[in-house]
Amino acid sequence: MDTALFQAVVLGLIAFFGYMHSFMGSTMHNRPIIIAPLVGLLFGDLQKGIMIGATLELIWMGAFPIGASNPPDMVSGAIIGTAFAIISNQDTPAAVALAVPIASLVLIFDNMLMTFFIPFLSSKADKYAEEGDFRGVEKMHLIAVLGVKGLLSAIVALGFYLGAPSVTSILSSIPEFVTEGLNVATGLLPAIGFAMLAKMIMNKKLLPFFLLGFLLTSYMKISVLGVALFGVVIAMLVAGADKKIEGGAVDDNEF
Amino acid sequence: MTMNSKIGRKEFWQSYRRSCSLDASWNYERMQNLAFAYMMIPIIRAVCRTKEEIGRALKRHLEFFSTTPHICTLLVGIMGAMEEANQNDGEFEESSINAVKASLMGPMAGIGDSLIWGTLRVIAAGIAISFSMNGSVAGPVLFFAIINIPCFALRYFCLKQGLQVGTNFLLSMSKTSIMQRLTEGTSILGLMVIGSMVSSMIYFELTMQVGSGDFAQPLQDYFNEIMPGILPLAAFGAMYYLLDRKFKTTTLLAWVFALSVIGKYFGVL
Structure with a gap:
């Protein structure tokens, strides 16, 4: 052959x-x-x-x-x-x-x-x-x-x-x-691919997180893995905090 | 797998294995129908008694189906629990099986697609590409591991939960705000990673010189003084805007190719 x-x-x-x-x-x-x-x-x-x-x-x-x-x-x-x-x-x-x-x-x-x-x-x-x-x-x-x-x-x-x-x-x-x-x-x-991805999840409320990721890498040269780890912490703080605020509001109404 | 269930260890693992093929016979007519029936068969075989019941069950699961493959086992479990209830309980409304399936697959796909295709895959690629760009084998290996370890675990967890609690599972999930918070958290994580990649993985430079003699400097340097990565960010912004204006990705691809070659020819890029 x-x-x-x-x-x-x-x-x-x-x-x-x-x-x-x-x-x-x-x-x-x-x-x-x-x-x-x-x-x-x-x-x-x-x-x-x-x-x-x-x-x-x-x-x-x-x-x-x-x-x-x-x-x-x-x-x-x-x-x-x-x-x-x-x-x-x-x-x-x-x-x-x-x-x-x-x-x-x-x-x-x-x-x-x-x-x-x-x-x-x-x-x-x-x-x-x-x-x-x-x-x-x-x-x-x-x-x-x-x-x-x-x-x-x-x-x-x-x-x-x-x-x-x-x-x-x-x-x-x-x-x-x-x-x-x-x-x-x-x-x-890659700009096209990133734009397609961002379009799926981006809204006005989430725009600051996109910019934060961009700036961390642009100015501080943090790698993608590093930004992902920061992202986990920030996601925990933001998405985790929601419940407490809601809970507090409910308590206020009850008393 | 409740105590008296006919769906035992053997059926569990057969369905688990078969669920891996959900996207393999995808088609435009009923999407994942063949694969869904294929993975329900071990359960139907164990649960249904007469040929007529088997036929009806098979036809039910050959109907249109579409959801994220990695978490489809949740529905397989719920369907299995319902098929068994249908056999044991004479009062059971058979048509509710497909009604439940049809009403759950959409929301599941919504969560699953953005969680797995939209976020997990993007993070895995982002991390792996930085290794691969240097020619390191760690790139492909990390990509494979970051995606598949959580996905196969999730596939197992979903099947187990689906069978155990049947339809109550999604009800209990939606009562707590877990789903909503998970979606919000992963969106934040995903967007931060995309932001980081826009800065480090789009290469766009203007090599054109400005100024004259000893003061000649690439145009690029001026932009970098304003903000590092401003050109990649501008390229991303332009693409985002054009996609928003309903431009097709293939059109954009062709334009990028054409403009790059033309730009190079005239020495701008």
Whole structure:
């Protein structure tokens, strides 16, 4: 088996492992911060994998499944982006430039599976249910899981195998200002993710806590972990204090 | 697991294990329906007697379902307790099972999504990324541990509570202000971490020089004298504003790419 084919198979297996996170307790090992280092490990450059993983994680900070909205397919993007960056000796910006569009493309395919294929199995499960057939219902669930995740993994392997010759040559012929521009973009993109997250929880009452976190790091250079620990203390003080105030108010009314 | 329950150790752990697959067959029609039925099966098998009852129970749990996967076991427990009550108590109103499920999954998703996807994951990523940026293996390892140790514990606790107290659980939770305070506390924590990350993880510099000769200085330095991190904060503010104006994230992504390359070409960035 030639090298490219072998690498494609390995990437397909990593992809399958990543996709299966939702079968193993939604452990989030499908996130780039874990998947990219795995690619790095198997392609002989663990450090680069870890660093690419960190950047992609920042960019997709605001991407997570909530209700009926699905995030870009991070598994395929992170795996193919990291693999090409390592084999063609490129740095993080190249991985990002590949990962972002790939993740959006594969999501379209995944969306079709989730719109047609799984609902079809679901209606078959209804029939088994009517007959009181446990096995049939279980089978539909498992076919949905293995079918979808198997197909997506095959796309990752195939995409790498077919794209390898052209993508490597394209990557090495990109003009310098574009690569540098991509580098600037990688630094800026996390702003979108952070804004998406903040929009979920921010309101006027909570704005000071956001600014406090920002200022602690800007002026006092406290790390994220440090701010998180301060955050725990402040959350305990603020959210814990509420009850006493309410209790006091109730007592006042009674007497 | 009450004394006389047919839901024993075996069924408990089977459901626990199966609950791990809640998001694995997600679909646009009924979302997590297949997985929900899949994890109810060990309980249905233990509790229901006739083929007809089994069929009705299976159909019930193949209906639309959607909640945060890591805490779904709370509902599995409550549903299990209700299915068993349905068998033991002739007066039991069967339709109340799905009514309870439908009314609880929304609020649970609200709390769970912001607690786990919105806060725990963000804190784990924030801490891990600072290690990963330096190429340290501690990054991915910490990320995995910070998320999964509490999540698997929570999954266990939820199933146990759900089975033990059935529907009373959420009633007792909402009587005390625990939920409300938990949400407020985690929001504070989450926002502080996001604030810290805006300062340390957005890289935005203006390399353009201003002034001439010996006095030439990067524009960047002037901004840093006003306030360190003011440019990242401005970038964050702009994105927040645009998202608020209903701009799509893919549109924003494309603009950031385009403007960065153009900015580099003209030497501003």
